[in-house]
Amino acid sequence: MLSTTLNRRLDHVFHIGDGAGANRIGGTLEEDQACALAVSWMEEAGLEVELDERGNVVGRLRGTKPDLPEVWTGSHLDSVPRGGRLDGALGVVAGLEAVMAVGRSERTLGVVVFRDEETGCHGSRWRARSAPLPGFYVELHVEQGPVLASAGAPLGVVTSIAGIVRCTREFSGRADHAGTTPMSARRDALTAAAEYVLEVRDRAAAIDGAVATVGQLEVKPGAANVIPESARVTVDARAPDLERLDRLIAALALEDAHYRIPPAAMSEQVRAVLGEEVERLGLTVVELPSGAGHDAAPLAAAGVEAGMLFVRSLNGGASHCPEEHSSDEDIALAVQVLTAALRRLSNPK
Structure with a gap:
């Protein structure tokens, strides 16, 4: 059964900000308020709280052997506009509950709140290059997709986090009158862009496990009665490993991409521990890659x-x-698995 404290805390975080859904955009007062709330819960639980230069929060339960590498869990508290109740927040709230259930261990246990995850894992990327890191990190997160539901599985163990490439493409034409220019005489930039969008879809579909999306489109001059003279699209391309990401980049001619995050394989040791604890609950272990970016990747x-x-x-x-x-x-099953995994990792045999 899910604890009332966990549900209440999820609701408290969810209702920070105005409007429908979660509205705690990275770098805003609302994200600050959510982090301050997490700090209050950590202090109430007796954890030592660190606030690093980037604003990331780490609450520690010191171990009996503090020289051993630390074990962290957690996630982020920022959201997209009109986001969901569980994205990020579940990992923080459940992580705190799991750490307190494990109690003092040989290794120091930590609950981390990384800042500004939604726009590129900025907090965790800063931490990875600028401050001390744990030896182990276990992140609980909602899947954000239909795979586990289709498999009839309540939980899944992540094998890797997809690499991401983003790039813009511009198409040029000539602005002309929409009513007086014959179809055969047009140089329509948007038509060329539309053909490219379909090409992106088809070429990504030809690579197993790869996805590609054109999610932004800018058309100029942007008038209903003017043939477009320019069109600019943004491509987001993802694949679960470097070999397939390289193939996708080549297929879509994205070699000049301005934004790249490499794929990240998850630890075999942590995967094994999570899988064993899932099996201990009588569940089938389902392994799957994550197509979304997560703070676990920079770590x-x-x-x-x-x-x-x-x-x-x-x-x-x-x-x-x-x-x-x-x-x-x-969620209750996930908290059980997370708690058991943290207990094992923080008390090495």
Whole structure:
């Protein structure tokens, strides 16, 4: 059964900010308020709280052997506009509950709140290059997709976090009158861009596990009665490993991409521990890659033994929207697995 404290804290975080859904954009007062709330919970639990130069929060329960590498759990508290109740917040709130359930261990346990995850994992990337890191990091997160629901599985163990490449493409034409220019005489920039969008879809679909999206489109001059003279699109391309990401980049001619995050493989050790604890509950272990970026990726790239546990997303896998939902029963199972995994990692044999 899911604890009332966990549910109450999730609600408290969710209702920070105005408007429908979660509205705690990175770098805003609302994100600050959510982090301050987490600090108050950590202090109430007796944790030592660190606030680093980037604003990341780490609450520590000191171990009996403090020289050993630390074990952290957590996530982020910022959101997209009109986001969901569980994205990020679940990892922080459940992480604190799990650490307190484990209690004092040989290794120091930590609960971390990374800042500004939604626009590029800025807090965790800063921490990975600028401040001390744990030996282990286990992040609990909603899946944000339909795979686990389709498999009938409440939990999933993440194998890797997809690499991401973003790039803009510009198409030029000639502005002319929409009514007097024959179709055969047009140089329509938007038509060329539309053909490219379909090409992006088809070429990504030809690579197993890869995805690509054109999510931004800017057309000029932008008048209903003027043939577009220019069109600019932004491509987001993702793949679960470097080999497929390189193939995708080549297929879409994105070699000059301005934004790149490499794929991150999750720790075999942490994956094994999570899988064993899932099996201990009588559940089938489902492994899957994450197509979304997460704070575990920069830590893994920096050498941390990082792993992730996904909770089944319902409502068709809806996320980044108010319809995001996971059942209390699934979340309770996830907290059990997280707690058991932290207990094992923080008390090495």
